[in-house]
Amino acid sequence: GENVEQHPSTLSVQEGDSAVIKCTYSDSASNYFPWYKQELGKGPQLIIDIRSNVGEKKDQRIAVTLNKTAKHFSLHITETQPEDSAVYFCAARQTGANNLFFGTGTRLTVIP
Amino acid sequence: GAVVSQHPSRVICKSGTSVKIECRSLDFQATTMFWYRQFPKQSLMLMATSNEGSKATYEQGVEKDKFLINHASLTLSTLTVTSAHPEDSSFYICSARDLASTDTQYFGPGTRLTVL
Numbered sequence: 001g002e003n004v005e006q007h008p009s010t011l012s013v014q015e016g017d018s019a020v021i022k023c024t025y026s027d028s029a030s031n032y033f034p035w036y037k038q039e040l041g042k043g044p045q046l047i048i049d050i051r052s053n054v055g056e057k058k059d060q061r062i063a064v065t066l067n068k069t070a071k072h073f074s075l076h077i078t079e080t081q082p083e084d085s086a087v088y089f090c091a092a093r094q095t096g097a098n099n100l101f102f103g104t105g106t107r108l109t110v111i112p
Numbered sequence: 113g114a115v116v117s118q119h120p121s122r123v124i125c126k127s128g129t130s131v132k133i134e135c136r137s138l139d140f141q142a143t144t145m146f147w148y149r150q151f152p153k154q155s156l157m158l159m160a161t162s163n164e165g166s167k168a169t170y171e172q173g174v175e176k177d178k179f180l181i182n183h184a185s186l187t188l189s190t191l192t193v194t195s196a197h198p199e200d201s202s203f204y205i206c207s208a209r210d211l212a213s214t215d216t217q218y219f220g221p222g223t224r225l226t227v228l
Contacts, residue, residue: 104155
């Protein structure tokens with residue numbers, strides 16, 4: 001099965017700085033990679049996703065990059081704000097499969 | 113994005129009772145729904161996958177007789193925790209996948225279950 005690793009487990013940045021979270025996956029058949037943001041006591045919220053036919057996707061301050069050869073993908077948040085503080089999860093899904101395989105999460109703290 | 117609702121958001125029950133959690137996709141039809149369990153400061157653990165009109169597929173180690181899942185329509189799935197015990201206390205989150213559109217998976221807001 002698929003194995004998704006996520007680093008770092010915790011990340012603190014100053015407001016306005018950038019934050020980068022990295023994930024690796026094991027199965028080359030995976031073709032869909034979403035990122036979720038989870039605030040305390042709430043369900044995960046999809047913030048961006050990328051499919052294996054593209055290398056980068058951007059949505060305002062958030063971007064995701066994918067390196068299929070190396071089997072890793074990263075979340076980039078620029079100009080961080082205190083409201084970006086949350087736990088972020090990466091995930092991967094194999095072609096034709098139903099469920100997502102999640103990383104272990106990164107607790108991001110943006111210091112005002 | 114699409115909206116998935118869950119009800120109730122919090123429930124406290126006595127040991128031995130059963131609790132039903134509802135999950136609804138509000139603006140799309142969910143041919144596949146998922147139920148996850150999350151312990152504090154941990155990742156999401158998939159419990160089962162259900163397709164509308166068929167029996168749920170449970171992950172290894174999840175007792176199907178204890179966690180009853182029903183996916184009777186394209187917009188509603190229910191999880192019933194039967195004979196709940198304190199160790200069943202957890203955060204339960206449902207998710208729905210809209211295969212008709214972008215193939216994206218959306219999550220509900222979660223249900224905090226506390227068994228006394």
